[in-house]
Amino acid sequence: MIRLKHINKYYKVDEENLHVLKDVNLHIKKGEFVAIMGPSGSGKSTLINLIGFIDQKFEGSYLFEGGSLLGSDDNKLSAIRNQSVGFVFQNFSLIENNTVYENVELPLLYDGYDFGRTHEQVNNILGKVGLSDKLDKHPKQLSGGQQQRVAIARAMVNEPKFIIADEPTGALDSVTSNEIMNLFRELNQQESVTIILVTHNPEMVDYCSRLIEIKDGKIIQDRELVK
Template sequence: MIDIKNVNKFYGQGESSFHVLHDINLSIAEGEFVSIMGQSGSGKSTLINIIGFLDDEFEGKYFYYKHPIHEYTRAQFSKLRNQNVGFVFQNFKLINTLSVGDNVGLPLLYAGEKRQAIKSRVREVLAAVGLSNAGEKKPKNLSGGQQQRVSIARAIVTNPKFLIADEPTGALDSQTSREIMTLFKELNQKNKTTIIMVTHDEKVALQSERIVHILDGRILSDEKVGV
């Protein structure tokens, strides 16, 4: 599904440029649940920005379903991102002036879907994340765990090919973190959703199938969990 070959990333230009990623080689199969671990500044966020089609300025090759993404234009990257990736963030990034249902339905609205179809799909995904009765509520009236469930519902509402979760449990207590990880595992195992998760918490990472450790922009190890 995802095949990255000898990817390098620089910030800045000339003598002031900073080499962030060094010869990254990474393959992720459809249906995998992969954790990317690393310290702050290790390059993991830069890597997922490239994987998630947010950053098209890199050296090297990126094949997505064998298509040479590294040759795409910025407009093609944007289209690819909108049609293929769902994002879940640490701080939820919900719009507090909108209802939960409207937050979840936004990606479909941007895609030009009809309102009735949007309402039906929103009900479906809210039920899938255990929030059937929350559609009319405002995000500020929900707990942190419930808000993260809303952000997951928003991420999966378009049936993306893969999810990128950036520290999805970072702002949550341990019990709520366990609940969110259970939800991710259900999405992965039942729906076969490919999940790429960035975390600094080893306990969280160990609940995925595979852990990629990154340090100073280099992959240190890439191992199956429990092997």
């Protein structure tokens, strides 16, 4: 589904070019649960921004489902990003003034749905993450784990091709972290949702089927995890 070939990424700082990603070659198949690990400054964030169609300024080629998106304008990339990628962040990134239902509904509205068509889809996905009874609550009325479940529901509601989860348990205690990771694993195994997990925590890697380690802008390890 995702194939990166000889990716190099530079940032210009004053008069210096910083080489952030160095000849990265990577493929991710549909249905995989991949962990990306590396220390701060290793290039993890740059890599997932590129995979998630946020950053298009790089050298090399990115093939998504066999096609190249190089040269696509911002409108096309925004449409593809909204339809193909779900994002889950450490800080949940929910809209505080919106209800749980409204937060989850938002990607569908961006995708052109009218309000009458969203009801079944939103209710269905909130049921899958165990929040059917929280539709009218606001984020501040929920626990951290419940807020992250809302974020996962929002990421999944328009049935994206893959989910990028960037340190999704970083703000949660260990018990809640395991609950969230079990939910990700369930979505991956039962519904074949492709998940790319970015984490610093080796314990979270145990839930994944593959580990990619990055250091100083290079992939230093890429291996299947034995279960």
